Amino acid sequence: MKKIGFIGFGNMAGAIAQGIITSGFLMADNLIGYDIDKRMIDKMKSLGIETASDITNLIEKSEYVFIGVKPQVVESVLQPYVNCLKNKAIISIVLGYDFEKYQGLLDSSTRHIFVMPNTPARVLQGMSLIEKTHSLTETEFNFVKKMFESIGCVEVVPSHLMGVAGTLSGCGPAFVYMMIEALADGAVKEGVPREMAYKLASQTLQGAARMQMQTQLHPGVLKDQVCSPGGSTICGVEALEKGNLRATLMSAIFAAAHYNKGK
The missing domain is CATH 1.10.3730.10 (ProC C-terminal domain-like)
Structure with a gap:
């Protein structure tokens, strides 16, 4: 079982993955990723991250599922896997997809949290905002908080202030x-x-x-x-x-x- 599985490996997700590897918070072999872009797959491999054959494979192998796709494709990407995501913990960095939005998209057994990081995470100088309202367990929340603290500063923010x-x-x-x-x-x-x-x-x-x-x-x-x-x-x-x-x-x-x- 991998600790974190990345669905989408664009600039921000890649910066976070590289940051947590560089900081020593997790080793590359604790991560797995999936992306439809071959360039992103090559990027994962260059960091020593295993690549999944498909999203189902990634979800099955991951303790935490990290959502890093573009906002306009979140629902089309996740809806076919709502059942697979039951009883899983999700970390999302997708702009606009806060607690309330995921509540209407996922099964009630799927725990989730919304985080807004920034690209300096790549050099361990990130500023990450964690939405105060979430459905993770205390242990899961502490893990997420420590992970983002390993790549910079963290602020827990009320939902209504996450945007600005x-x-x-x-x-x-x-x-x-x-x-x-x-x-x-x-x-x-x-x-x-x-x-x-x-x-x-x-x-x-x-x-x-x-x-x-x-x-x-x-x-x-x-x-x-x-x-x-x-x-x-x-x-x-x-x-x-x-x-x-x-x-x-x-x-x-x-x-x-x-x-x-x-x-």
């Missing part, structure tokens, strides 16, 4: 990568070599984030500590304010959180 909180942590890395790229571009414009610029920008963002988490000081206080009167930093801050950095980032969260309303 998940937008911040799930979409946020893309926004941060854009900041890294822009900061580096600014340095390159002034003559700094590209590789050096990326390293300086990435470490600066990482260091600043860690300092805020460890000190628990308000970000504005930490910003003020860098801004000397009449100095270069406050001039840069003025440029960011003129460019509406804060409002733009707030708008990015709003747009990402409400993207479905425009469809």
Whole structure:
């Protein structure tokens, strides 16, 4: 019996699998996976993960079934296997498929939990949100929590906040990568070599984030500590304010959180 069986092995599921192997939480031989994409199958094999011949085979071999498929295919993928999933524990990272949605899709004996991770899990720096409402046993819940703690930080979140909180942590890395790229571009414009610029920008963002988490000081206080009167930093801050950095980032969260309303 494998500990976890992955149905779908896209970027996020792959990042989690790689993270829990790298952290030592589970060995690759405790995992099994299934995907219709040959590239994903090859990716699993490269990590030392066994591949299942079909979904029934995967469910039978797995203690926990990990759902990592696209939201638009969840029901078509799972409905034929509702009986196979009886008395199984499911971990789902599918956007929009929270506790209530799975309650209407699965047999009442199937225990399930919704988790919203992010891609930095691959390097053990993930931020995972676990829906507070779930149907796992206490032992199963503790296992899931410890697994995601092995690849970063975990926050247990009320159901009504999963959407917007998940937008911040799930979409946020893309926004941060854009900041890294822009900061580096600014340095390159002034003559700094590209590789050096990326390293300086990435470490600066990482260091600043860690300092805020460890000190628990308000970000504005930490910003003020860098801004000397009449100095270069406050001039840069003025440029960011003129460019509406804060409002733009707030708008990015709003747009990402409400993207479905425009469809």
